Amino acid sequence: ETGVTQTPRHLVMGMTNKKSLKCEQHLGHNAMYWYKQSAKKPLELMFVYNFKEQTENNSVPSRFSPECPNSSHLFLHLHTLQPEDSALYLCASSQDEGSGSHEQYFGPGTRLTVT
Amino acid sequence: GQNIDQPTEMTATEGAIVQINCTYQTSGFNGLFWYQQHAGEAPTFLSYNVLDGLEEKGRFSSFLSRSKGYSYLLLKELQMKDSASYLCAVRDTDYKLSFGAGTTVTVRA
Numbered sequence: 001e002t003g004v005t006q007t008p009r010h011l012v013m014g015m016t017n018k019k020s021l022k023c024e025q026h027l028g029h030n031a032m033y034w035y036k037q038s039a040k041k042p043l044e045l046m047f048v049y050n051f052k053e054q055t056e057n058n059s060v061p062s063r064f065s066p067e068c069p070n071s072s073h074l075f076l077h078l079h080t081l082q083p084e085d086s087a088l089y090l091c092a093s094s095q096d097e098g099s100g101s102h103e104q105y106f107g108p109g110t111r112l113t114v115t
Numbered sequence: 116g117q118n119i120d121q122p123t124e125m126t127a128t129e130g131a132i133v134q135i136n137c138t139y140q141t142s143g144f145n146g147l148f149w150y151q152q153h154a155g156e157a158p159t160f161l162s163y164n165v166l167d168g169l170e171e172k173g174r175f176s177s178f179l180s181r182s183k184g185y186s187y188l189l190l191k192e193l194q195m196k197d198s199a200s201y202l203c204a205v206r207d208t209d210y211k212l213s214f215g216a217g218t219t220v221t222v223r224a
Contacts, residue, residue: 004157040123040216041216042119042213042214042216042217043158043202043204043212043214045211045212045213048211090157090158097210098210101146101163101165103148103160103163104160104212105160106150106157106158106159107157108156108157109157
């Protein structure tokens with residue numbers, strides 16, 4: 001495996017379910033990110049982890065809970081979601097959260113539908 | 116916070132040139148990125164500007180004017196595979212990226 005992988009690629013869940021999204025990066029990076037992408041809207045930054053420490057929680061509702069057990073893995077735990085949470089959830093990684101051309105590498109995303 | 120504007124859609128002919136503009140208003144600036152995103156795929160990095168001027172990378176070039184809060188992405192010798200969404204993103208002094216809504220470019224034969 002190379003780059004940034006995400007599982008599952010598609011997820012349909014009811015509002016009372018609990019599920020988790022998984023992200024893994026094989027690039028040796030130290031920073032990982034969760035973004036939400038809704039149709040015709042800008043990518044929204046949700047969470048940032050730098051060297052396994054959370055450095056950003058962008059006013060995200062508590063029904064989204066991130067976990068970063070090590071610098072290669074990132075999870076997003078979901079519970080009691082709302083239909084408006086249906087979107088593409090993208091994971092990204094970068095060398096670290098700093099200056100320079102430290103571009104972010106994105107995974108393919110999880111298409112989430114909340115019914 | 117950041118306010119980033121770019122056109123919603125652009126159409127051009129194969130072989131032509133298209134320029135995608137991006138304007139931004141920021142509370143802090145630490146670099147501007149352009150990403151390409153094909154439908155159903157992950158965004159991929161195209162270019163990075165932190166100083167004023169033009170950065171050229173093959174058929175793609177990106178320009179930045181910090182005093183005007185303005186950037187553009189220039190796509191030359193358009194190919195059908197260039198049909199995609201192009202995202203402008205500004206990094207602030209806290210190293211966080213804010214994205215524009217993206218410009219969908221359609222290349223016609």
